[in-house]
Structures are given as structure tokens and as C-alpha cells.
Amino acid sequence: MSPVITLLAGPEPISLHVHEAILCRLPFFRAALKGEFKEASEKVVKMPEDDATSVAALIEFLSSGGYTYAYNPDNTRFRDGKSLVPIADLAQGLFHVSVYAAASKYDCPKLVDEAMKNFRVVVGDLEGIDNLRLWQAAYGVGLTMWAWGTDEGPTKFNEGLTKWAATLSEKHREEMERIMGDCPALACDLLGFQTPVIGSES
Template sequence: MAKSASSVDWLNRVFGDSKYSDLTIECGESTWHVHRVVICAQSPFFDKACSNGFKETSSKLIKLEDDDPTIVREMLRYLYTGDYLEQTKEGEEGSRRSALSTNVHIHTIADKYDIPALGDVAISKFSARAAREWKTEAFAGAIEEMYTSANENKEPMHKAAVAIAAENAKTLLNDDCGQAFRKIAEAVPKFAAELSIEIVNMKEKMPPTFARYRCPNSMRCNKVNMLEGLGQASGSRTCTYCSNQYYVNVWVSKKLDD
């Protein structure tokens, strides 16, 4: 459920404020003073860690030893505000990470700590940015990260990346801007396979296209016509040059190879 403007303003103010905090989260050298009512209500993982006699219940301290502090920070920001920052300020830890990569990492941590709404936001942000930045090396790098990360629930993010790549496959697979993309496609067979399937599916869904057909009147015309999708058509078509009409099955027999 989306947070109201007033609640977001209030939660923004208390995010990182130790006053009234009843839980501390540590990751690397970073520490956040948080509120269980905010954190545990949105994450079954943290709810469990703060109840049922776990050591965190008495110590009021949770250590996240295997995570990236910048990603943890943005996860917590989301829990308080309903949003997160894709890029950090120059010079801050994690500032060299691309926004696309951040979205991949956020999706991974959302799955790890059972925050599905955050995962949905990460996919939405990734898709919107990838639609603008699909020519960049950052897009290729994000694909590599999502296919090699430990996230068990990768499929939604995979689908988002594959859809963008398939839509722009002609450029990515042929032009100079796609060099980094092609290297990743070669290095990650699973992505290449899923991309191939998506391209085939897209072609099957495409409307009929024009093809070349030689006029059946080979003696007097024999000109090449561009006619639209005769494969499933019926009736007859007229030659653009000699104006003679021929049944579709006759035209189909005169189709030229692409």
C-alpha cells in the first residue's frame, strides 16, 4: 500500500534518527538506528529476528555481515519512505555503481529479506531506466550481475532485461554500441537462450509483413510486387504493374526468397 504524503514526510524525518529508536542495524562500518514498528511490519525476516527468543530480541541489534552497506541503506530508506535512491553522490561509497546495477542489487536484497513490494519497485525502476540506457555498458553489466547473483527469485528481473534487449536486438547485436552487450550474451548462455526465445516469440506476434512476389504473368509482366502477408490470406491480389488479378495461392507460388 502506498504511503500518504504526510506519513512519508514524518518517516523521512525519523529515518536515521536515534530518538525513539528501539533497534540497531549494523552492516560493515555503517549503523542505523531504526524502529521495529517500521522495519518488522514490512519484512517477515526482521519480524522473526526480533521475536521468538532470538538473540536480536534481547540485544536489539541485528548485524548484516554479508551485505553491501549502501544497498542496506537504500533498503531501509524504502521501508521508511516507499522509495530508494538509484545513485549516490559522487565520492560516497557505492557512487561508482550504475543506477541499473543498483536496481539489480536492490531486487536481490528485497528477495533475501522478504520485502516483495521493494522487489517490484526495483523491477519497475530497472525497466524504466533500461528503456533509456539499453545502449550503455551499464545495461550489459546489469544483465551479467542479475544472472550471476545469488538471488533465488531472479525470473521477474530476467524478464524485464530480456524484454528490453529483444526489443532492441537488431542494434545491440550488430552495431558498435552493442559490443559490451554481445560479450555478455556470449559469457552468459542462459541469458542468450532466453533472449533467443523472446525474439522468436516477438516475431510470431508481429502482424503480417510485406514480402516480394513475382507477377504470375511471366510472359508480359514478370515484375516484382511487394504484397502484404499472403501466408494466411484468401481471395485475389492485383499486380501493381499489369493490373491483372491472380488468386493468392498463385501469388504464393511466386514468392521470392528473402
């Protein structure tokens, strides 16, 4: 059995423990733990800029090939009358965006794909300003409508925009304008893809 490594994740560190052999599946950790860095001798890796829940998802994925979203069981629905699944909400979407960011940073392409798949499900269900907030977070970590490398990204983007534009009321105009100012790439894509009139409903 390989040594146990302690990951200190987050600005207020949360300790996560994982076997070295699992972490070394990724180039970053292999270099840190098998090289001449202090992590190799101390068996501790500090990750102050990373979200602990995203790092936990990364570990879970490396261990099992999947990751889970810890949702409130009261906020669920049945899919096909068989299994409970979470009702999509902004928190769930932001979690998948955060996992995507961690997977990209630590060069785990299969987890990147899994996080993108889960993101697509949530962004397809969200309406109103939460849809736009989720896209803002996604663009902030490089998960743009173009990230898929296929026409699926623009299609999903346009579907989401149609939903939020249809339900976005005048009271959200100020926030929408702020988001557009804070995220120029998203603003450009909005202008290129958005056709409904914003603020037409009160």
C-alpha cells in the same frame, strides 16, 4: 516509540539505525527481534553479506514507501522540462539490481516491484556493453527477463538487446563471450532473442 535497532550492513560494517516497529514489518526481522535470538536482546542485527546502500534503500522504503538513488547532480537531465532526473548509467542500474536482491532476500514484494520498475527505466536507456553488463548483474540475482510474469520482461529484454547489439563493437567481443560463459541462463536467452550480427561494426 519502539526501540532503535542497529543494523551492521556489509563486510566492513556500516551502522544503520531504524526503529524496531519499522523493521518488524518484514518476517525476517520480526522473527529475529521478537523471538529468542540474541538480536532480540542486543538490538543489533549483523548483515555482513548485504550491501549497505541496498539495506538503506530497504529501510527508506519501509519508512516512506519509496527509495532514492543518490546520483551526481551534474549527471542529470530535465524530464518534460520540469524536473531533474538522473541520466541512466550502469551504476544506477546496478544499484536497482542490488535493491531488488535485498528486497527479494528479505521478502518485501512491494520493493521488489519498485526496484524492477526502476531497473526497466535504466536498462531501456543503456546502450552497448553496459546494457549487457547490467543484464548480467540482474540475472545474477534472479532478475531475469521472465521475472515480470508478463510479456513486458521479454519485450524490454529484446529492446535492450537490439540497442546493445547495434552499438557493440568488435573490441567487446571477448567480454561478451566471457559474460555468456559466466551466465549460462543469460546466454540461452540471448541466443533465443538476439538476431543482429554481433561485431559487425568496428
